[in-house]
Amino acid sequence: MDRYSKYRKQYTGLLAHVVQRASGVLLLVYLLLHVQTIRQLSAGPAAFNAALAAFRHPVFKLLEIALLGTVIIHAFNGVRITILDLGVGQGAQRKLFWIYAVGIGAAVFLLGAIPLLLRR
Numbered sequence: 001m002d003r004y005s006k007y008r009k010q011y012t013g014l015l016a017h018v019v020q021r022a023s024g025v026l027l028l029v030y031l032l033l034h035v036q037t038i039r040q041l042s043a044g045p046a047a048f049n050a051a052l053a054a055f056r057h058p059v060f061k062l063l064e065i066a067l068l069g070t071v072i073i074h075a076f077n078g079v080r081i082t083i084l085d086l087g088v089g090q091g092a093q094r095k096l097f098w099i100y101a102v103g104i105g106a107a108v109f110l111l112g113a114i115p116l117l118l119r120r
Contacts, residue, residue, distance in 0.1 A: 012094040016077055016101070023074035030067060065113045072112070076105040 041048050054060070080096045083089055089096055 012097050016080070016093075016097045019073060020077050020081065023070050023077070026070050027074060030070075061116065061119075065116050068112050068116065069109050072105050072109050073101065076101040076108075 037051065041051055077097070080101050083096065084093060
């Protein structure tokens with residue numbers, strides 16, 4: 001066992017921390033953009049119809065799928081953090097992150113992203 005093995009074990013916790021913070025910032029930016037868009041839509045029917053036409057663009061579909069992924073990873077990692085804060089699974093932090101937050105999160109993401117991708 002080399003002298004850096006202690007830090008390699010903590011890598012998962014650091015990665016989970018960075019993922020949680022980054023996804024939180026992305027969700028905050030989305031929330032601010034969403035509120036701004038809702039405010040602009042109240043300008044009248046012409047603005048509303050123009051916005052709906054823009055939202056049908058394929059780029060917005062990809063952004064919607066990215067939003068789904070961000071919400072899922074933030075939520076599942078948040079539940080993992082809550083479980084750890086309650087003192088349950090302290091020794092299984094790495095397994096909780098990779099199996100629960102990433103593995104099950106990816107399965108839930110696919111269950112939601114595939115219908116979004118196929119929708120017209």
